[in-house]
Amino acid sequence: MALNRNVVYFAIMAIMLIGVGVFQSWNVSLSILNLCLISAIMALGVNIQWGYAGLFNVGIMGFAALGGLAAVLVAMPPVEGAWAAGGWGAIGGIALAILSIALAVVTYQRMAAGRFRAITVTAICIIGFFITRAVFGPATHAIEEINPALSGYLGGLGLPIVLAWPVGGLFAGIAAWVIGKITLGLRSDYLAIATLGISEIIIAVLKHEDWMTRGVKNVIAIPRPVPYEVNLQTADWFLSLCSTLGTDPVTFSSIFVKICYAGLFIIVLLAILWLSETALKSPWGRMMRAIRDNEVSANAMGKNVTKRHLQVFVLGSVVVGIAGAMLTTLDGQLTPTAYQPLRFTFLIWIMVIVGGSGNNWGAILGGFVIWFFWIEAEPLGLLLMNVITSGMAEDSGLRAHLIESAAHMRLMTRGIILLLVLRFSPRGLLPEKSA
Amino acid sequence: MEDLINAFLLLSNFVFVPAIAYGSQLALGALGVTLVYGVLRFSNFAHGDTMAFGTMVVILFTWWFQSMGINLGPLPTALLALPFGIAITALFLLGSDKIIYRFYREQKAAPVIYLIASVGIMFVLNGVVRFIIGPDDRRFADGERFIIKARAMKQFLGTAEGVSIKVSQGLTVVTAVIVVAALFWFLNKTRTGKSMRAFSDNEDLALLSGINPDKVVTVTWVLVAILATVAGTLYGLDKSFKPFTYFQLLLPIFASAIVGGLGNPLGAIAGGFVIAFSEIMITYPYKKFVAYVTPGDWQPEGLVQLLATDYKFAVSFIILLLVLLFRPTGIFAGKSV
Numbered sequence: 001m002a003l004n005r006n007v008v009y010f011a012i013m014a015i016m017l018i019g020v021g022v023f024q025s026w027n028v029s030l031s032i033l034n035l036c037l038i039s040a041i042m043a044l045g046v047n048i049q050w051g052y053a054g055l056f057n058v059g060i061m062g063f064a065a066l067g068g069l070a071a072v073l074v075a076m077p078p079v080e081g082a083w084a085a086g087g088w089g090a091i092g093g094i095a096l097a098i099l100s101i102a103l104a105v106v107t108y109q110r111m112a113a114g115r116f117r118a119i120t121v122t123a124i125c126i127i128g129f130f131i132t133r134a135v136f137g138p139a140t141h142a143i144e145e146i147n148p149a150l151s152g153y154l155g156g157l158g159l160p161i162v163l164a165w166p167v168g169g170l171f172a173g174i175a176a177w178v179i180g181k182i183t184l185g186l187r188s189d190y191l192a193i194a195t196l197g198i199s200e201i202i203i204a205v206l207k208h209e210d211w212m213t214r215g216v217k218n219v220i221a222i223p224r225p226v227p228y229e230v231n232l233q234t235a236d237w238f239l240s241l242c243s244t245l246g247t248d249p250v251t252f253s254s255i256f257v258k259i260c261y262a263g264l265f266i267i268v269l270l271a272i273l274w275l276s277e278t279a280l281k282s283p284w285g286r287m288m289r290a291i292r293d294n295e296v297s298a299n300a301m302g303k304n305v306t307k308r309h310l311q312v313f314v315l316g317s318v319v320v321g322i323a324g325a326m327l328t329t330l331d332g333q334l335t336p337t338a339y340q341p342l343r344f345t346f347l348i349w350i351m352v353i354v355g356g357s358g359n360n361w362g363a364i365l366g367g368f369v370i371w372f373f374w375i376e377a378e379p380l381g382l383l384l385m386n387v388i389t390s391g392m393a394e395d396s397g398l399r400a401h402l403i404e405s406a407a408h409m410r411l412m413t414r415g416i417i418l419l420l421v422l423r424f425s426p427r428g429l430l431p432e433k434s435a
Numbered sequence: 436m437e438d439l440i441n442a443f444l445l446l447s448n449f450v451f452v453p454a455i456a457y458g459s460q461l462a463l464g465a466l467g468v469t470l471v472y473g474v475l476r477f478s479n480f481a482h483g484d485t486m487a488f489g490t491m492v493v494i495l496f497t498w499w500f501q502s503m504g505i506n507l508g509p510l511p512t513a514l515l516a517l518p519f520g521i522a523i524t525a526l527f528l529l530g531s532d533k534i535i536y537r538f539y540r541e542q543k544a545a546p547v548i549y550l551i552a553s554v555g556i557m558f559v560l561n562g563v564v565r566f567i568i569g570p571d572d573r574r575f576a577d578g579e580r581f582i583i584k585a586r587a588m589k590q591f592l593g594t595a596e597g598v599s600i601k602v603s604q605g606l607t608v609v610t611a612v613i614v615v616a617a618l619f620w621f622l623n624k625t626r627t628g629k630s631m632r633a634f635s636d637n638e639d640l641a642l643l644s645g646i647n648p649d650k651v652v653t654v655t656w657v658l659v660a661i662l663a664t665v666a667g668t669l670y671g672l673d674k675s676f677k678p679f680t681y682f683q684l685l686l687p688i689f690a691s692a693i694v695g696g697l698g699n700p701l702g703a704i705a706g707g708f709v710i711a712f713s714e715i716m717i718t719y720p721y722k723k724f725v726a727y728v729t730p731g732d733w734q735p736e737g738l739v740q741l742l743a744t745d746y747k748f749a750v751s752f753i754i755l756l757l758v759l760l761f762r763p764t765g766i767f768a769g770k771s772v
Contacts, residue, residue: 056547058480058554129741137737182756186763188547189478189697193689194759197752200686208745341682342561346554353551408565415558419535422552 006361009429013368020376027251030258032375037265038327040367043351044272044360045319051358051432052280053312054292056192059179061344062199063317065206066175067168067324068334072219073212074164075329076156082143087154089139090211093132100128140211153214162225165268165325172321173314175202180313185306191313199341206336213334220333226260229253261330268326269364272319276360288312289358320348342411347374350414354421356428365430377413381406437594442727444596448585454708454715456604456673459611462707463666464684465691466618466700467659473635473698474655475536477549482663482688484560487681488527489664490671491568493520494575501577509579509602513668520668525660531556532656540652557682564678573676576603603672614665615704618658622700627654635698683748687714690751694758696765705766714750717741 017036021029042060049055057063104124111117144152179198183190206213213219232238232253242249279285291298291305299305328334347370355366385406392399421428464486471479479485496516506512535552582605588597622628627650634641634651642648667681674680691710695702720738742750758765 054545054547056550182759186759189550190693190759190763192480192547192550193478193686193693194752194756197686197690197748197755200683201746201749201752204745204748208743342558346558349551349554405566405569408562408570410562411558411565412562415555415560415562418558419552419555422548422555423535423538 006365006430009365013365013372016372026255027258030255030262032372034258034261034265034330035375036368036371037262037269038323038330039348039351039371040364041265041269041272041323041326042320042348043355043363043367044269044276045316045323046348046352047316047355047357047360047363048276048319049313049316050352051363052285052288052292053309054188055184055309055313055316056188057195057313057316058192058345059195059197059199060320060348061339061341062195062202063172063175063320064324064327064344065199065202065336065339066171067165067321067326068328068339069206069213070168070171070321071161071164071222071325071328072334073156074159074167075161075223076219077158079146079151079153079155082146082151082154085146086139086142086211089135090143090154093136093139096128096135097132100124100132103128140209143211151214152217153211153219160225161223161329162264164329165322168325169318169322172324173318176314176317177310180310184309184313196341199345203336203339206334206339213336216337218333218335222328222332222334224332225264225329226257229257232256265326268322272322273360273364280360346414346418347371350418350421353418353426354428356430356432358432359428359430362428362430362432366428369429374410377410378407381409385409438727441594441596442724444592444594444598445724445727448596448598450715450719452598452600452604454712456607457715458708458711459607460666460670460673460707461687461691461711462704463611463614463662463669464688465695465703465707466615467662467666468688468692469695469698469700469703470655470658470662472692474631474651475549477546477553478689478697480550480553480685481557481560482659483681483683483685484557484564484678485524485528485659485663486667486670486684487564487676487678488560489520489524489660490667490676490681491564492523493517493664493668494568494573494671494676496520497575507578510606511576511578511602511672513575513672514606517664517668520664521661524664525657528656528660529653532652561678561682568678570678573671575676576672578602601673603669607669607673610665610669614662618662618700621658627651631655686748687711687751690755693755694765696767699765699767702765702767709766710751710754713754714747717750718744718747
């Protein structure tokens with residue numbers, strides 16, 4: 001029965017995507033599909049945290065943005081002269097910051113409690129802060145001086161972009177470990193608030209650390225893992241393929257590129273899905289569900305709830321980080337201003353809850369369905385507003401206001417969907433299988 | 436000596452006065468969050484947007500009054516519109532409680548479910564506010580702008596620096612003091628207030644002694660509406676009204692409430708000022724101050740700023756993390772972990 005339901009829902013989804021392909025264009029359909037795939041991976045990551053362990057992460061945007069940062073740092077070619085100008089200073093500054101925090105932590109743990117320890121630890125933090133600033137400030141300034149209109153940043157390592165995906169996961173995992181270490185084990189609300197904070201700060205760093213990400217000037221033309229359209233259009237094998245299929249090389253080249261992306265994304269999605277399904281069925285997965293359903297008795301059975309929560313929180317964030325790196329790869333650019341909490345964090349949440357928390361297939365389905373309607377809702381909303389206002393006079397102020405505000409209706413609809421699903425179908429479209 | 440006076444005036448003008456005003460606004464916001472936490476037992480993510488909603492209603496009424504030529508002379512017209520804003524916000528909150536939260540209360544749902552529901556309400560409010568008034572900056576302050584002008588003070592004292600106090604800042608502090616005093620009087624002296632505290636302390640015992648939970652919840656939401664609308668309007672008068680800034684205020688507000696101890700009203704006020712002072716002091720460029728304090732004509736080269744203003748949210752976040760690390764129940768003991 002459960003399998004039938006899976007098949008039916010995914011078949012409907014496929015028909016809708018094909019419908020867009022037939023009635024709008026295959027290009028639109030494939031770009032929706034690509035973003036659906038990335039959304040599905042993010043939803044899988046959140047499902048690991050929420051569905052397996054009941055952890056509420058409000059900082060998905062931040063972890064995804066760390067993935068985006070990884071794409072820049074790994075794949076962009078290094079900027080000439082930037083390393084010599086201040087690269088080591090910048091790295092050294094960060095190293096000094098980490099070193100002084102580590103020193104403070106060790107001192108705190110080793111020394112006996114008391115006023116003397118408080119003074120020493122504070123002093124280490126303050127001195128560390130100023131030394132870091134002294135090394136870091138001039139170095140980053142020097143980097144930003146180099147040709148600010150075109151580069152003005154350190155650039156990356158010039159490695160293949162696909163390597164950025166695991167690196168993005170690593171970055172997100174480190175951030176998650178720090179946050180989880182501090183807030184897990186305390187009340188559940190603290191994790192939510194702390195993740196909200198860290199995501200705001202990660203975005204602030206991306207926006208203002210020009211030496212690393214060019215800030216609001218954006219990093220464009222990030223190398224691709226797939227061929228470029230222009231190269232395809234001149235390649236002999238591609239032209240002969242087009243003539244066999246009887247299509248126009250210009251249109252088909254962009255479709256072909258999107259298919260390549262979709263192939264890569266599907267591989268990652270299937271790999272992560274396989275891993276998380278295996279984990280869920282293993283003794284580890286049963287333990288996680290036991291902890292989620294009753295922390296007290298799991299604790300009494302000798303399970304270290306806080307440690308397991310930390311583990312699952314880091315794992316979920318790694319998956320979100322990977323998806324974030326893939327998203328930046330697909331966009332081909334890093335635009336820090338594009339990271340909006342209402343667009344990223346909460347949309348992914350709705351995907352998980354609508355799809356069916358605790359069920360990986362549900363999370364994937366939610367990713368597809370919600371992204372599809374999120375994209376298609378804009379034309380629909382505009383159409384609706386046009387219909388509603390068609391009776392009004394052309395120059396009516398209210399009419400102009402309503403049409404202009406159609407975009408904000410999406411926010412409201414999203415909230416209403418979340419509330420309705422939570423209330424009337426809390427188990428989602430594809431409920432968790434009760435083992 | 437004169438240099439020291441100038442240095443003090445400089446800091447008062449750019450750090451102390453703004454921080455006191457901002458702190459009062461945060462304290463009012465944090466009180467709202469803490470009340471919901473104490474009585475209803477969840478972190479209300481919709482609080483920032485509730486403030487935006489209340490402020491929006493106040494702005495609409497202000498515009499209406501202005502168009503009719505009603506004003507308060509030197510004071511902003513928004514004060515006159517405040518009761519209407521509070522009433523409509525209270526109606527909205529009570530409505531949302533009836534439709535959404537009550538269902539989960541009857542089910543005895545986990546706190547995190549309330550939290551997700553409050554995120555849903557946050558979205559709805561977000562959409563409503565942007566739909567009605569738009570996502571852009573709105574200014575609605577009118578009347579006099581300053582209580583004390585820096586230039587007048589400079590001439591009076593004969594110093595190089597002066598302190599200016601905006602009407603909105605003075606008003607913020609006065610209003611905050613009145614609202615907080617009234618709130619504490621209500622919680623400590625009235626029968627309803629006492630039953631609220633009893634309910635917050637121990638729900639089962641309160642129910643056993645015949646306290647009507649529906650009444651407690653209703654009163655709480657009305658208080659939240661008052662606090663949120665007042666906080667939002669004061670913030671809007673002081674800076675300007677933009678829906679997204681109100682969403683971003685969530686972080687410093689939560690930080691204030693947690694630093695003070697969630698569920699503890701006194702703590703929320705202290706937390707608000709701790710956060711406001713640290714945020715402004717850490718992001719203030721001390722260049723001129725250092726020049727005054729040090730002897731001679733020497734001036735530091737940089738801005739002498741501890742952190743760029745862009746990172747002001749990082750300050751409240753780091754304080755939040757430190758408190759969670761060392762004293763998870765807050766400075767004043769709040770609800771247990």
